[in-house]
Amino acid sequence: MGRLIAFLAPFAIGGVFVLALLVGAFMPRDAVTPDPTIALHKEAKEVSFKSDGVFGTFDKAQLQRGFKVYQEVCAACHSLHQVAFRDLAALGFTPAEIKAIAKKNDQPTIDEKTGDAATRPGLPSDKFYGPYANEVAARAANNNALPPDLSLMTKAREHGNRYVYSLLTGYANAPAGWAVPQGLHYNPYFKSINIAMPAPLTSEGQVEYTDGTKPTVDQMAKDVSAFLIWTAEPKLVERHRTGFGAVIFLLIMTGLGYLSYRRVWAEIKYKTKKGEVASA
Numbered sequence: 006m007g008r009l010i011a012f013l014a015p016f017a018i019g020g021v022f023v024l025a026l027l028v029g030a031f032m033p034r035d036a037v038t039p040d041p042t043i044a045l046h047k048e049a050k051e052v053s054f055k056s057d058g059v060f061g062t063f064d065k066a067q068l069q070r071g072f073k074v075y076q077e078v079c080a081a082c083h084s085l086h087q088v089a090f091r092d093l094a095a096l097g098f099t100p101a102e103i104k105a106i107a108k109k110n111d112q113p114t115i116d117e118k119t120g121d122a123a124t125r126p127g128l129p130s131d132k133f134y135g136p137y138a139n140e141v142a143a144r145a146a147n148n149n150a151l152p153p154d155l156s157l158m159t160k161a162r163e164h165g166n167r168y169v170y171s172l173l174t175g176y177a178n179a180p181a182g183w184a185v186p187q188g189l190h191y192n193p194y195f196k197s198i199n200i201a202m203p204a205p206l207t208s209e210g211q212v213e214y215t216d217g218t219k220p221t222v223d224q225m226a227k228d229v230s231a232f233l234i235w236t237a238e239p240k241l242v243e244r245h246r247t248g249f250g251a252v253i254f255l256l257i258m259t260g261l262g263y264l265s266y267r268r269v270w271a272e273i274k275y276k277t278k279k280g281e282v283a284s285a
């Protein structure tokens with residue numbers, strides 16, 4: 006009897022392990038820990054920009070409008086640390102306008118006499134400094150969330166161009182049964198659904214446009230997204246142009262290569278046909 010138990014015990018223990026493995030392998034994972042954010046999360050909306058595609062370019066008027074939206078709305082919380090004021094020349098701003106824009110953006114410095122922290126008016130070579138001295142101050146003002154730098158945002162998220170637009174226009178009422186903690190807001194385009202940023206664009210005409218475009222919430226969201234596509238990739242048009250030129254160049258070279266191949270082999274082919282050269 007004892008021998009029988011000793012013989013069967015390893016099989017019994019092994020069986021338990023195999024059973025545990027099978028249960029682990031075939032149990033649907035979502036059934037164990039359902040993640041409600043997956044069901045609510047929405048993919049970025051279908052919206053197109055002039056900069057899309059291989060021939061995409063920037064619409065300067067739109068970039069200027071988007072810049073205005075950034076300045077008057079987003080800059081209250083977000084920085085653009087990778088963009089210098091003089092870069093705005095690409096949007097069609099004159100040096101005098103750039104100087105005036107820079108001047109309004111206070112830059113941190115140190116008082117030479119006292120050594121204390123101080124600020125000075127910006128210069129065209131400075132970058133867009135955010136409204137907060139550091140991360141601690143930024144979090145303190147935003148319910149402990151950090152407004153990220155927006156310079157590269159359209160590159161940092163999947164379908165970045167469309168994502169920023171979707172996020173800005175995606176605020177909605179939470180469905181029944183979904184809890185939105187105090188200080189957060191329901192937005193199904195945000196990865197974790199509840200976002201600390203209150204809807205920044207809420208009413209038509211929030212930003213005054215000077216080029217006759219109607220400043221609807223949708224338009225402002227589109228324009229500021231276009232502007233953030235530019236901040237993330239200011240050389241996009243040049244890249245498209247160079248790429249197109251390179252493809253044309255390679256096509257021409259392929260054609261020339263083929264013609265010279267024909268020419269180089271023409272004589273040998275002729276001779277082979279006449280039997281002067283033994284064919285392989």
Ligand code: HEC
Nearest residue numbers: 078079081082147150151152153158169200201202205229
């Ligand atoms: C009142 C302050 C405030 C304003 C104004 C504001 N934001 Fe935000 N924004 C935040 C905060 C805070 C977060 C971080 C949210 C979080 O992590 O929950 C954020 C996050 C974001 C994100 C990142 C979302 C992600 O996927 O991580 C984008 C994009 C963004 N804001 C764009 C904008 C744009 C564009 C504007 C102007 C139209 C704007 N914000 C205006 C406070 C603000």
